[in-house]
Amino acid sequence: MSSPYAPSLRLAAPAGVLIDRSRTIQFRFAGEVMEALAGDTIASALIANGRWLMSRSFKYHRPRGPASLAGCEANTLVQVGDEPNVLADLRAVQDGDDVQPLNVRAGVDHDRLAILDAFSRFLPVGFYYRDFYGRRWTWDRWEPRIRAMAGLGRIASQGRTHGLAQRFVHCDVAVVGGGPAGLAFAAEASRHGADVAVFEQLPRLGGSLLWGRLRADSLLDATARALRLGQLELPSDVRAFVCASVTGLFEDGLLSVVTKDELLKVRARWIVMAQGGYEQLPVFPENDLPGVALPSGLLRLMRLYGVRPGRRAVVLAADDAAYGAAVDLLDAGVEVGALVDLRGSISGPDDCIDVLERQGTRLLDRAAHVRGVARRGRRHLDALEVRMAAGETLRFACDVAAISAGTIPAYGLAGQGGARVRYDDARRNFVVEAAPGTMELVGTMAGISDLDGAIQHAQERAARAFGAPPPAASSVDACRHSPQALAAWPLFEGGGKAFIDLDEDLQPADLRESIALGYSDMQLLKRFSTVGMGPSQGRHSSLATLRVLAQASGAATASTGIATPRPPAGEETVAHFAGWAHGPFRRTALHAAHLAAGATMMAVGDWQRPAFFGSPANREHAIASEVEAVRTRAGLFDVGTLGGLLVRGADAASFLERIYCGRYLSMKPGGVRYALMLDETGAVYDDGLIARVEQDVFYVTTTTGHSDAIYRLLLRWNAQWSLDVDVTNVTTAYCGLNLAGPASRAILEQLCGEDDISQAAFGYMKNRTLCIGGVRALVMRVGFLGELGFEMHLPSRHAAAVLEKILHAGAAHGLAPVGVEAQRLLRLEKGHIIVGQDSDAIATPHELGLGALVAMDKPFFLGQRALRVRLAKTASRVLICWAGPPGARSSVAEGHLVVDGRDLLGHVTSVGYSAALGRTIGMAIVSPKSAEPASRITLRGEGGELFGAEVATAPFYDPQGARQKL
């Protein structure tokens, strides 16, 4: 190890509340074996091993170490095994972890690309916009190099492919942040009967009570902290989620919460914003050296993980909290050489000042310039140089600096949820206000930095929200009394790179240059300069950005506005959103029977349907023998997934005439007609059958996917037209069975008793109500598959019994159960389209060859007006059938292209190999010029395979349709 300074030591308990000193863990960093304690994060373990330098910056490859120890900045992004972009200061280190630094070539300590730092003027602000916008060729040349330089981590292509679990959490109150204010609100709300859930990013509740040091006297020792934590202990019915970060707040109060292996979708009536705040990074040269950290970061390091950050420290303070951190550093045995108050006067808490003075810390105000100093290679902070306003320059040797320009509220999530965030000139800070009625702001989020005030305020807000009368002398407003105004700290520039945004390596000059180029609106400045767009999302840079913008554009600070906060507010992975491959599906009444018969099931819309009967290994053969059974004997299909609607009433026929394209008024009871529905743009939307069962009773089928939507659509038009019609959805009340094939009548005759079902008594496209095996069923003579066929719709609860009877009766005739795949091929041989597969969202009936079914002369039907307009124009596409050369198979699949050299003529919608024809056949939507029968077309299959085919005249099979009318 090449650490430039002596290893840090572990501090004695009570420091280190999150670590277990009895369990040692071994892990590797950049190949080197290191020791950690259970409960350590990767970052705390590395610092305990004397290593602050963890990764290098994205743009200039500058050495970087952690600043917040709370996962707030990109400095700590590392690779852990296969997992890229892990925040080392949030991730608990595991035994055997293999940790690698990011943005590094040839070692984190001696990075080859560190030379970029010296050539930074060649990577100007707005680099991408300037060099690539409208100049595509430059991008082609630069892209490989930029990718090689900038890639954050490596994605393992052989890595995990499954998603993580997703879970819903419902509660009355969701508290974001388990610090003192959040806990106070949670406990009080729970006492009033509310169902409360608390979400905390750390493995333990307590927030700043675990590490904070607001004043020298408060929370000075472990006992005081424990006492406070005890007071805020949550009732047992409050659900606490730890290691859980809230990443987004969406419409209707939906919170997304990310844990290591779950995405929680939280819905709460009330959302309590108790995230606390972010310390702001003072801007001075070399403020990014490893060893330079926020006071809260150093406090976390000491208090949570028991790691002493260094030997000698300097503090840059702009509020009381930094004085507290200075005292804590002293307590941990770190010498504090100097404290520089950026406010221009020593105005910390008196007790802190006393302690610091006693310990020999020099308290300085009126600093004119501050600069970090490091040896060659800049791997760690060596000293801080302070030039006083009087001219004197002081140099303090130190290996750690605690720097803060004050704390802003963590407003991101509240802003996403509709609260207004603005800059307040009097307080020189961001203020969150006008929160929606379902949002509560407490603690730092409400502008309260005083611990007792924050707890009291939160308790009172909770009591008020949950029914208790407000206290007589309400102190709610009173405790807003002392919002400390932030210091008007200066930006120290000159003598090295001074950073505003560490993620993006941006300096004040970069922002000024962007503003000078005209990007003087906060939203534009953010996009052009990328300030605040890195993983830290401006947590530590937004205040400085705002001040630079206000100075440079001459506007009042308050009027510059803020960049719109958007999700995610924290790190989340694609795996969290992928979730499990878990889709609920619907089963027909015959599902169990299909499984018992050995069906391989497939998903069709919401439904599970048998693809074919047999094992997947035997797929081709199974489908071919099912097709053969239908063509030569008989097959039985489950069509229970079709939508079924009963349309009844005196106006039923005229209602259907207004909905569908065909004619139904003239239809006699006992008839069946094809039903084609258009949408209002004149495109084919759905198809099915309409059977007139009685004069005023129609049974209407819809496609599998549209049954619910069409039911709604019918009800809605009925509500508007007020006709004498009622519509009942019987989709799942009825199950459908289709018996097709030359032997189907002989099979059915055995089951329907005395009823005559001969062609003479029950002809093609007729319906009858028959008793099949003792069950009343509506039976339709149809021929979708090109053979004699009977489609039976009967009550679902009897479907399995009837299925069994039919299979039994059909055994002697060679009846076979048949799945979806054979059905698709059979209808393809007949040239029958499947709406939604062979049609798309814009195809007219005429483009699909269904024009003859549209009664354009009716007074009105849905889509008629638009279709009239479209028919007046020349069609640009048409659906054709095509056939390949005899015997030839190909890789052409649905969605593949019809091509002519480099021109695209259309795409394939259906394809299958017809054993009956000995050819590959299919359908395609093409331009009319390639639609002439017998003309040649070229299909481009998998991997560019070109397959020649001929435009064919449908149907391929039984062109006269004689077989279905037997």
Add this chain to the structure above:
Amino acid sequence: MRCPLNGWRGIEEFVYGGEVRDMPDPDTCDDEAWSRYVFMRRNPRGVVVEWWFHMPSGLWFIAQRDTGSGDVVATYTVSQWFAQEQARGAGVPEER
């Protein structure tokens, strides 16, 4: 959301059906007007009158909703709404 027939029900029981709009007379309007009816939506910010469907009971009804806040201001049965509109002499869909 409050269904005018079933009272307060969970939002997952409802389906949105778009703004209540008048259909122009298909026989007399020009192509331009019909095209506007088919393709254009106002999408205003403020209180709009919308179709909503309560799935378990199969009821279409009318809701006034503030698109700015997402708050449902009031709900009506279809007959209530159109009777009210007729009384005001405005906004009755031509198709009724």
